[in-house]
Amino acid sequence: MTPTTPSLKDAAREQARLGRMVRIEPLAREPEVVAAVDAAYADHQGTIFAVAVVLAHDGFELLESSLVAARTQFPYIPGFLSFREAPPLLRALGGLETPFEAVLVDGQGIAHPRSVGLASHLGVLLGLPTIGCAKKRLVGNAAVPGPEKGSFSTLEVKGERVGVVLRTRTGVKPVFVSPGHLVDVDSARRVVLNWVGRFRIPEPLRAAHNLAARYSKALTPLLARNP
DNA sequence: GCGACAG
């Protein structure tokens, strides 16, 4: 196979192309089953462990998980995270057999320099609703939301409402929620809040994150023996 | 030129 490593110029061009395909619209129904993706990195040879999980809203039960281990093909550059994580994450999602209604992503949706964060990028390629839920801000300005769980403030970029800064737990640092594809800001906010358990990060993303970390620790020694 | 900067 021929490793594909686009230049930043080409990457930005690809984002512009995908950006034209992003659709922001309210989600018709509250998802009963969602997927979530996250990645962990191992020290050795730039290995990335991409994980996709499927959970049922009822009891936040983990229905299925999928793992993909690969070599990173792109460095981490703010604004271009998709070119590093989207390929393995898409493969992980492709390994799922359980049907899901939306995907929660650890990163931004349209709250991005070119309006195509990882969540939007994945959404367009999947043709499914995706929601970005990041722990930090990439772009945009927002007021500090109220201290109670559920409070939120508008995240805007050049006068555009691209997301919300949402308090998922009382007194805890808020998260940055923005629509990826086929959802709007309000739908994205509601979905994230509906999938929050007793922690700051929504359960599906926690499950994906924990699994990725576990796989990384457990498999890194094996990869060192079998390069 | 000087900061800011998802994971």
Place this chain on the structure above:
DNA sequence: ATCTTGTCGC
């Protein structure tokens, strides 16, 4: 993201 134990607080 990752390197890393205990510790302070609700």
